[in-house]
Amino acid sequence: MRLLIANANTTQAITAMCAEAARAAASPGTEIIAATPRFGPEVISSRAENIIAGHALLALLAEHAGQVDGVVLAVSHDTALEAARQLMPCPVVGMTEAACFTACLVGGRFGLVTFGGVDTYRERIAQHGLAGRLASLVGVDATPQESVRDPEGVQRKVASGIARAVSEGAESVILGGAALAGYAARMQAEAAVPLLDGMACGVKLAEMLVTLKLPKPSAGSFAAPRGRNSIGLSPELAAMLKG
Amino acid sequence: MRLLIANANTTQAITAMCAEAARAAASPGTEIIAATPRFGPEVISSRAENIIAGHALLALLAEHAGQVDGVVLAVSHDTALEAARQLMPCPVVGMTEAACFTACLVGGRFGLVTFGGVDTYRERIAQHGLAGRLASLVGVDATPQESVRDPEGVQRKVASGIARAVSEGAESVILGGAALAGYAARMQAEAAVPLLDGMACGVKLAEMLVTLKLPKPSAGSFAAPRGRNSIGLSPELAAMLKG
Amino acid sequence: MRLLIANANTTQAITAMCAEAARAAASPGTEIIAATPRFGPEVISSRAENIIAGHALLALLAEHAGQVDGVVLAVSHDTALEAARQLMPCPVVGMTEAACFTACLVGGRFGLVTFGGVDTYRERIAQHGLAGRLASLVGVDATPQESVRDPEGVQRKVASGIARAVSEGAESVILGGAALAGYAARMQAEAAVPLLDGMACGVKLAEMLVTLKLPKPSAGSFAAPRGRNSIGLSPELAAMLKG
Amino acid sequence: MRLLIANANTTQAITAMCAEAARAAASPGTEIIAATPRFGPEVISSRAENIIAGHALLALLAEHAGQVDGVVLAVSHDTALEAARQLMPCPVVGMTEAACFTACLVGGRFGLVTFGGVDTYRERIAQHGLAGRLASLVGVDATPQESVRDPEGVQRKVASGIARAVSEGAESVILGGAALAGYAARMQAEAAVPLLDGMACGVKLAEMLVTLKLPKPSAGSFAAPRGRNSIGLSPELAAMLKG
Amino acid sequence: MRLLIANANTTQAITAMCAEAARAAASPGTEIIAATPRFGPEVISSRAENIIAGHALLALLAEHAGQVDGVVLAVSHDTALEAARQLMPCPVVGMTEAACFTACLVGGRFGLVTFGGVDTYRERIAQHGLAGRLASLVGVDATPQESVRDPEGVQRKVASGIARAVSEGAESVILGGAALAGYAARMQAEAAVPLLDGMACGVKLAEMLVTLKLPKPSAGSFAAPRGRNSIGLSPELAAMLKG
Amino acid sequence: MRLLIANANTTQAITAMCAEAARAAASPGTEIIAATPRFGPEVISSRAENIIAGHALLALLAEHAGQVDGVVLAVSHDTALEAARQLMPCPVVGMTEAACFTACLVGGRFGLVTFGGVDTYRERIAQHGLAGRLASLVGVDATPQESVRDPEGVQRKVASGIARAVSEGAESVILGGAALAGYAARMQAEAAVPLLDGMACGVKLAEMLVTLKLPKPSAGSFAAPRGRNSIGLSPELAAMLKG
Incomplete structure (x- = not known):
């Protein structure tokens, strides 16, 4: 399977470091690809940066939709996690979310x-x-x-x-x-x-969700957007809102 | 005082309608100005649109920073409210937030x-x-x-x-x-x-906060960003992150 | 508008101090009047005093019902707040309640x-x-x-x-x-x-509620009492229970 | 032991009915006495009446302090319960409180x-x-x-x-x-x-607390009031605040 | 009435100590009998021991069902409390549960x-x-x-x-x-x-529940088991599951 | 890796059914073995059965400790889950727990x-x-x-x-x-x-935890028991408590 490690800040060195950690954690059959947003904050250390990075992340994900089997958000605030989950046709996991739920399973x-x-x-x-x-x-x-x-x-x-x-x-x-x-x-x-x-937990949980092959919901707040108009967004993101 | 009614979607008719409601609620000395984001979804009806609109809203607010005394977010999901509050040097109130807290005061x-x-x-x-x-x-x-x-x-x-x-x-x-x-x-x-x-409650609570003249915090998660680098943002928003 | 600053203890010096703080916070068109209960504890520093002061406060409010546009309770325990809200035909705000909700709007x-x-x-x-x-x-x-x-x-x-x-x-x-x-x-x-x-927040929120002109509920636990009999209460309070 | 069944409204028929229920539930060695406030609402069916009745109840309890081993509040809103507990030198139980905690022990x-x-x-x-x-x-x-x-x-x-x-x-x-x-x-x-x-549960829990002989706390919010001044209260209640 | 003090560990000295404490707290007409499980951990100091002791306790209780009027669990983790409550035809109280609810009544x-x-x-x-x-x-x-x-x-x-x-x-x-x-x-x-x-509170609350004579529920999760088959349990416990 | 599917009731047909579901969900390299307790209820449908089955399950697990890499509890009440987690040297996952946490990752x-x-x-x-x-x-x-x-x-x-x-x-x-x-x-x-x-989620989460190779804690309530004495338990379970 192909997993996208999606950074939400624009620092490629962090993307690379997270990709390396992801490869170390991935199962043999898992291919790790990594990507960095085209715009946004260098580092996310405040509320405003986190919101801006959310848009940058969704734009980035839209470029990969349909080409990956799962996504791990390589950002400790789980930036735009729920929106990414709604937008993408594949499972999306946040690295801190993943660590928290794994911690629960540890007891x-x-x-x-x-x-x-x-x-x-x-x-x-x-x-x-x-x-x-x-x-x-x-x-x-x-x-x-x-x-x-x-x-x-x-x-x-x-x-x-x-x-x-x-x-x-x-x-x-x-x-x-x-x-x-x-x-x-x-x-x-x-x-x-x-x-x-977080990266290790995120990769393992993303692999697990991919193999479960759960369908995308057709109702509720995680159903894919459809027929939504927008202005000034990247073509890929606008297309995904359009459905 | 000058209050900015900030829509978070790109439909000017909604901005106009909210501005009218705001003017009806405003005190005599309050000037209402209204603004619409330059990019983003036409209407916010899903998680992904809400995140994208958050960035659009912050970019819009950055254009008005220093020129208004308070902001009311004219969007029912209180989109990017906490980030806007951190970013801006003046009080920011969300319309649903405002209605909820007013409801509490009603009992x-x-x-x-x-x-x-x-x-x-x-x-x-x-x-x-x-x-x-x-x-x-x-x-x-x-x-x-x-x-x-x-x-x-x-x-x-x-x-x-x-x-x-x-x-x-x-x-x-x-x-x-x-x-x-x-x-x-x-x-x-x-x-x-x-x-x-929500618009009536938002305008009254924004007026109230403006007259209280509370200072901007210098510590904590609502202190203004300072020294933050970014790529590809509007000059105004980038400047505000830079501090 | 006329706002009543209602102390709940019987120390007039505290009433005066609160009234002064209220005047400092009030908008130009707001007249502040202040009142002290006729009976009860000098200072409220325990559970028993708080309950006794609650009755004293309601008796005090009953004397002003219909003559003021709003009430701020000048007592840090928000003594009898919900009961006062039910009893009075106008908005009632507690000073600690007001400070807490204002704090929420600060973020x-x-x-x-x-x-x-x-x-x-x-x-x-x-x-x-x-x-x-x-x-x-x-x-x-x-x-x-x-x-x-x-x-x-x-x-x-x-x-x-x-x-x-x-x-x-x-x-x-x-x-x-x-x-x-x-x-x-x-x-x-x-x-x-x-x-x-608390006094500043209370005055501003009371002013805000007065200008919103919300109606008194006709149902629920905040509807005014009606047809209730009582013994030994002040004529004004007994009359309000009677409706 | 002597248990006081304290009504909080002024309807003696309700006091009598509750006293009868209490006697039916009491252990052989328990003497039930009952009392009705001298002032306040005939029936407690709203927030304002509940606060007024709280004072009336405390005044009533003050008349019995030192002469009873425990108190059951015969009022379904557990009116002024915590204040009564602070004021009195003996255990105090509310009838709805008693029923709720008994329900928990039932599972x-x-x-x-x-x-x-x-x-x-x-x-x-x-x-x-x-x-x-x-x-x-x-x-x-x-x-x-x-x-x-x-x-x-x-x-x-x-x-x-x-x-x-x-x-x-x-x-x-x-x-x-x-x-x-x-x-x-x-x-x-x-x-x-x-x-x-509620009355049956209240009597049994009051009996239970009396036999446990727990001391009155000397610290915290349930320590007896001491040195507190007041105006216009019944002599017994004023004396208890004075300590 | 007869109250069973049921230890959940296999250390008879602890059973004896708890029985003594129970006798000190019991009312004149209350007979205290005490029992120790036939198998299980000497002391319960971990999660695994607590589960094992739960079974041992239920087996012990099954031997006394019908012969006692109430049960106090003499084990600080309230081991298997809810299950014991379901199984037994009489009230069951845990010693820490009892202390917690008594503490609530203290205020x-x-x-x-x-x-x-x-x-x-x-x-x-x-x-x-x-x-x-x-x-x-x-x-x-x-x-x-x-x-x-x-x-x-x-x-x-x-x-x-x-x-x-x-x-x-x-x-x-x-x-x-x-x-x-x-x-x-x-x-x-x-x-x-x-x-x-805990033992004093447990004995008093058990006495209180016994005198209330509440019926066993015929529905819900505390109704007695009926018609349940099992393998390898003590005859008494197997019989109680069978109903 | 070897995963144990541990039923907690004594019905072998259910064990077999769960093992089949587990095999359908398991990754290629995962060997599924299944086991049924030697004693306890045929089906767990009440609180008492659940506690008894907890002991039976721990005794069963003790027989497999050291011979499996992970455990999935094939029982919908997650019977004795936390105790099993403490006892065993490998990861343990409950089937309902697994489904709940997977549901959270779905959004x-x-x-x-x-x-x-x-x-x-x-x-x-x-x-x-x-x-x-x-x-x-x-x-x-x-x-x-x-x-x-x-x-x-x-x-x-x-x-x-x-x-x-x-x-x-x-x-x-x-x-x-x-x-x-x-x-x-x-x-x-x-x-x-x-x-x-639940079985599919449980198998995938157990596989995920096994590959993460997290160590057993040496402190806290999930550290393995050590030096604990007991009476009448299976030799394997007694040995594990002894450490």
């Missing part, structure tokens, strides 16, 4: 450790209906830049964030955000509970 | 009656934190076209939707969506509870 | 900082249906007396309470209780997020 | 069937923290007068309300309100699940 | 202090529908062994756990688990709020 | 249609933390026997149950319980939304 309540602010993660997890299974949200006081400059120092901060999540009742811990890619594998040995990586 | 639980599907309204109200005050969501089986063709028939359907909401515990009823604009005033006389119109 | 989750115990505030906010938007409740260890004796020391404690609320995710902070009146304006400059004052 | 979710509107019952049960265990709220379209005039017709309506509650998932059903006193015993034989009577 | 939110992990207590309290009334869950870092070796040191730890629960808003505190039996009585004098003992 | 809220009572399903879904994503629970009035005798009549009832779930907001529908095995595939063509089969 009990989970924690999420990330760089910086956690408010929008709290909202997103609540929108997934999982507020009751969230034990702890930890914002590590570090930046992606710092993690390049002082990897060991940052890793110590992340380890302390994981320990705090466990002490607050987390039975597994998600490491959220592209900046923490690769940390789960590196830090698992010393952690008391499973560490979850 | 008890409220109902919402609209045309068509109600799933995304349920999600939006839950995101506003008001799931516990929602008594009833009624999707009237009618279309905007039908309301032009058979206004009396449609009004009977809406009246029956209002009655059902009241029987399910609603102590006030919001008439949601542009297609129901004007119905509240027309149908209030025969209704047992107050009927709420 | 995200809010904090509340007050003197002393916070348990009953938690319950009241949950009754307003806003538990999901409450990020932090901070009880500052200080008394109204202390704030007279050592204003700077108390202000430092309040500042530290605000900072704690922000660190717990508050995107705006309500300063609750009459003893903190005036602190919002004084402390806003050094705060990272908007500080909200 | 699963419960239903509540009453005459007239159910909105305020929904709020009260949510305040007790039991919204998640409420399966069904049924307002039977009948009046106390009708139940005197056409007892069989009303009983059929109640039976149909019970059946509806069971079909909505209730594993026990509370018959709420003084007007339904005695119905539980009469209708149990034909009901598929246990029917709960 | 406000409660805390629970126990030895070791608290995750499964959080889940159990949520299953009872009481998550909203839980203020604080404190796992004291001590073992039953330590409480024998250093009773004063452990008591200091428990006192500090109680103080933390009160500071987090608990208006009463449950001491959970057999290892804390007897601590409530010993530590009450220095505690600011009521301390609740 | 929006889901419905569940099953034969008979739905109360315990509601509780189980709430325990999974998914109450907020459950749109509709429909108990079809039919029995497994009837579905053999009149397959077309029963299929019409199921179709009507699916339609009701969709009308109540379900964007996908789970067909729950062994008696509905095979219906999803047969009825998908005429359904407006995806139909989910």
Whole structure:
């Protein structure tokens, strides 16, 4: 099967890093292709950027509709996830969504450790209906830049964030955000509970949904758009709204 | 004060209709200006359209930043509301949000009656934190076209939707969506509870916030973006992300 | 319009202070009148006092029914708010309720900082249906007396309470209780997020509701009482129950 | 032990009826005394009456403080329950509260069937923290007068309300309100699940709390008032606030 | 009446200790008998042990069905409580359930202090529908062994756990688990709020339910099993499933 | 990989049917083995049977520990799921749990249609933390026997149950319980939304978890039992508790 790893920001290096993580997680028969939006924010770190990136992501997906069997959104805020799911004829999974649901299958309540602010993660997890299974949200006081400059120092901060999540009742811990890619594998040995990586979980859940071959709904809010007019959109996106 | 009535779809007739409703509700000293996005869906009736319209709306708002004292989003899904609030230096209010909070001040639980599907309204109200005050969501089986063709028939359907909401515990009823604009005033006389119109509530709450003169936060997820790079956005929107 | 600022305790100095705050917030055309109950507790600091003050407040309101266009309850527990709303022919707003809903329109989750115990505030906010938007409740260890004796020391404690609320995710902070009146304006400059004052929010929301001219419901739990008999109540209150 | 059955309305016939029900439920060693407020509404059927009755009830309780071992509030809205609990030196139980918690011990979710509107019952049960265990709220379209005039017709309506509650998932059903006193015993034989009577449950839970001999808290929101000044209250109530 | 105190682990010393506590709490006319399962874990300290003990407990109860008037489960996880309630022809109460509901009747939110992990207590309290009334869950870092070796040191730890629960808003505190039996009585004098003992609460609530004489439901998920076939169960348990 | 399909009742025909469904869903490299408990109820249709079957299931799993790479519980109540997860050194997935989480990945809220009572399903879904994503629970009035005798009549009832779930907001529908095995595939063509089969979802999610190679936690409530003594259990189960 072909899975599209769709970044929602315009930084190709992040796309490449996520594609690599996806290939490491993919099953033998899975081909990973990756794509970066043509417009939008370089990095998504605020509410406004997230909305803009949502449009950019849908435009990107429209270019691949019909050519891939499934999509993993390589963006930690699950940007435009529900809209992408409605638009595309194939399964779409968000990387943080995937990590959260995998954490549920591991058991009990989970924690999420990330760089910086956690408010929008709290909202997103609540929108997934999982507020009751969230034990702890930890914002590590570090930046992606710092993690390049002082990897060991940052890793110590992340380890302390994981320990705090466990002490607050987390039975597994998600490491959220592209900046923490690769940390789960590196830090698992010393952690008391499973560490979850969004790209790995996303690829496995997308593969699983593709093989289930569930049909697209013909009713409800996830039925494909049909007969919708628009102005100034990319031809591919406009065509998909038109149905 | 100057209030911007910002439509999120590209249908100028709807912008005009909302501006008229806003002017009817505005205080004497309030100047209403209205604007329509340069791109995006003609009407927002699905998840994908809503995301695309979010970007279009932010681009529109960026053109008016600094020139208005407050914004009312003239779109029933409160499209991109939180992002707009972060982006703009002035208060921003969504029309359905405004109606919901006004309903709370009227007392008890409220109902919402609209045309068509109600799933995304349920999600939006839950995101506003008001799931516990929602008594009833009624999707009237009618279309905007039908309301032009058979206004009396449609009004009977809406009246029956209002009655059902009241029987399910609603102590006030919001008439949601542009297609129901004007119905509240027309149908209030025969209704047992107050009927709420999103544009009227939105204008009054925006006026109220403007006069309160609350400062823009310097921390948290509603602080203005600063130093953010982007590609391919309108100059005004790119400049606002840059700070 | 005429707005009644109704205290629920019997301390006229607090009524006067609230009336002054209300006048500062009122629009040019708004006349503020203020009133104090004829019986009840000097200060409301417990559950029993709150119930007693509820009756005193309703008796007070009954004396003004028909002579005012709206009411703001100048009592931080929103004492008897729902009953007052049912009883009166005009809009009624509670000062903490007003601050909470205004905080929602500012965005995200809010904090509340007050003197002393916070348990009953938690319950009241949950009754307003806003538990999901409450990020932090901070009880500052200080008394109204202390704030007279050592204003700077108390202000430092309040500042530290605000900072704690922000660190717990508050995107705006309500300063609750009459003893903190005036602190919002004084402390806003050094705060990272908007500080909200219940009297100011209450006056603006009451003005807004008055101008909306919503009808009194004829059904449901907020319809005016009618034909109800009673013993030993003030003539005005007994008459209102009688309808 | 001595239990006070405290009505909150001023209708002595209801007090007498509740006292009789209490005596039927009481253990051999329990003495039931009953009392009626000196002022307030004849019947509590709205929000305003409920608040007024709260004061009347506290004044009544203050007259009995120290002379009874426990109190059962003989009023279906659990009027002023938390305040009474704070004020009194002995256990206080509300009749609907008692029925709800007993229903929980019977297992699963419960239903509540009453005459007239159910909105305020929904709020009260949510305040007790039991919204998640409420399966069904049924307002039977009948009046106390009708139940005197056409007892069989009303009983059929109640039976149909019970059946509806069971079909909505209730594993026990509370018959709420003084007007339904005695119905539980009469209708149990034909009901598929246990029917709960508030007075019986209240007396048994009050007896249980009295024998547990739990101390009055010295901290928190249920500690007795102390040093509180007031104006115009009954001497007994003023004295209790004074401590 | 005869109450069965049913342990769910196989340690007879714990059964004896619980029976003693039950006798201390029982009313004069109540006969306490106690029983220990014939198989299962010595102590229940994990999820797997709890499930196994559930079967052992039901087998034990089946031996006493018809010979006792009520059952108190002497196991802090309320092991198999709902199943026992369905199976038995008489009332069944869990000791932690009993303490939680008694805490509700004392007022406000409660805390629970126990030895070791608290995750499964959080889940159990949520299953009872009481998550909203839980203020604080404190796992004291001590073992039953330590409480024998250093009773004063452990008591200091428990006192500090109680103080933390009160500071987090608990208006009463449950001491959970057999290892804390007897601590409530010993530590009450220095505690600011009521301390609740599960066995005492369980016995009183079981007595209360027995005297209410509620019928067994004939419908719903608590109706007795009937006509169910099984393999390899104790004759008594198999017979009860058969009905 | 080797997946164990573990039935929790003692009816081998159901085990065989589930194994067949599992093989149909399994990936090429997955070997399906199936097993039936040695004791317990023939069918699980009540609370008591479910608890007994939990022990039987754990005893069965203990016989396979170390010999399989993952487990799918072939029982619609997810019997003893959390305990099995703690006990086993490999991933364990429940069939209804699997269907619920898959439904979440399909988007929006889901419905569940099953034969008979739905109360315990509601509780189980709430325990999974998914109450907020459950749109509709429909108990079809039919029995497994009837579905053999009149397959077309029963299929019409199921179709009507699916339609009701969709009308109540379900964007996908789970067909729950062994008696509905095979219906999803047969009825998908005429359904407006995806139909989910628990065995298929369970196998795919178990495969996914196995390939993720997450470690067993060393802390928290899912860490393997160690050093626990017991009486009268199967040697394999006793050994696993001993660690």
